[in-house]
Amino acid sequence: MDIRDENNYILETVQSEETPSTPEVDILGQTSNPLHLPPFPTGTPAPPQPASDPQTGGFFSNILPEPAPPVYQQLVPLMVSAPAHLYSQPGTDRQGQLRHPECNALRIPETMTQYVRPAGELHGVPFWDFVPPPPPSNPPLRPPFPTGAPAPPQSALDPRIGGFLGHTLLETAPPVSQQLVPLMVTNTATVPAHLYTQPGTDRQGLLRHPEGNVPGIPENMRQYVRPAGELHGVPFWDFVPPAPPSNTSTTKKRKCEAKQDEDRLYIKKPPNAFMIYLKEQRPKVTAELNLTASAAVNAVVGKRWRSLSKAQQAKYFDQAETERCRHATEHPDWTTKENYGKKRKRTRNRTSSTASEPKQEAQQAKRLCVMPAQTQPSSSYSAAKEPLEQPQRQPTVTNLRYQQSACVQLQNTQTTVDAPVCQVNPVLPASRMDFSPSASLASSAAPVQLQKDAPFVSDTDEALLSVVEQLDPLLTSEQSQQPSSPLTGHHLNQTNPASPVYTSLSTSFASSATFFQDQKEPIGFADIQEDMWTLLNHLPAAPQPDTLSCPNIPTLISPASLENSSPSKLLASSVAPTECQSTPPFFSQTVKNMMGLLDDLEPGPFAQPLQPSSPQADWSSP
DNA sequence: TCTCCTTTGAAGTAT
């Protein structure tokens, strides 16, 4: 009789007979289906398999006796071997089952002894194997395999651990320093070395015992393992805690621990998105700007990072997430906490030194908001900040110096479309902007907004950043690459450098234009478009351009359509959202046109600095 | 030789 007949026999038996529920067979719920990966236990019990599993045709364990492999094959020993107390702590029993008082093992009921036979011992705990069922041709002398057995434990292909459990653990798992959870150790770190390999094969290319097909434990790893027992004659290992120091005196113990701490492999943090970007951009910036100082290079890269769109940054966030997952897989127990204090000298020195206090304050202040004194009436300081976030430090005499110097720098610094070091109305770069209509209105209507990231720079910071700005023509060109584009910082400053709308427009327009020139996908187009329309609808009437270059849609813009048309109407009429959404290059052209319109605009309301006390300024009425 | 500088983001600690 072939296997198909055997399966039919078992299924028929399951369907025809009401199988008794025997919850005592905790250990017997292991699937022995050789087609499945061996469900090596990891200590976390999986929910029971539903009895109506379409794949198995019934409760899993009901067909267990059928595919149980002969023990001598040793192919999947763990599929049928499990510690009886797998899911219970000594002295407890969630299932209310009888247990051996010493080893906490399940007592095998008399009626079940015919199904199992000893397989070996691990840590003195007996393991059992299923006994192959009788030939199906005979009438069922024994009752069908009882239901109610638990589902198989988790697969050994735990994504946190990886493929070959024993191999991976030996390489990456830290020594287990205590045996408080022996079964956890056993379940995760004790594994038959040949679990996933056939005799004579080795996916990992490990040396193996010619008979037991066991990978040789590397010499430098022997200190971390010790024999745990044998199943079917196959040795199992446990990770062991590092050998305790021979001298137990506290001092020597600490020294030993310190030594071990030093010797322990230092696992670095996985890089975040910016670090990946930094690593990628650093050589480019170094070459382009002929910079050698890493600090300056990093500052440039930081600016470029902020100028990226969310979509462009997403690539690096994805990479960072991948790195993070890989890191977690390789070092499942590692946390960033382990590296704390390893590089703390710098901060310790800094905080302990009074001489560096101004710099500390400058560093601290860089995280805070700045309200420039010279470009903003002093009386408006409180008014400006009142409804907004309060700086963490009042402008005392000490830090006022930095505040003022920062403002001097504002005038001397060639303003780019990026957020300057210190600006009247800090505006987020386009990449950080919320392009929702509400946010757009809010940003344009209440532009005087204290921004946490607005730096509060020191003299040296200023000097460095000033140099950086001068040394980074690429950034400026990147953000206003088009020679025809009027949206250069210089031009905007001529119009009104303090205009928040212009800053916002320049930032968002330039970034949008650059973005859409490079972007192959219309990511976020609708939002940006909406934002631009919102802003344009609040612009004053402007001299009409003679022509509107829009080669992609010549029929949409006729001379007639230009009559009595505001820029917003022009754009609204010329740019159909759905059309643009599918044709980003067209939108890019539109952005250019919008820039042209902006260029031709009179200063209008921007001639007067926006009063911070009137956040709901009506831009449509000059 | 060691620390700082400089950036952003993630994660930890402190309040």
Place this chain on the structure above:
DNA sequence: ATACTTCAAAGGAGA
């Protein structure tokens, strides 16, 4: 919950 701190990379500069 929020603010603050530390670390990840890099290499020159300065103590």
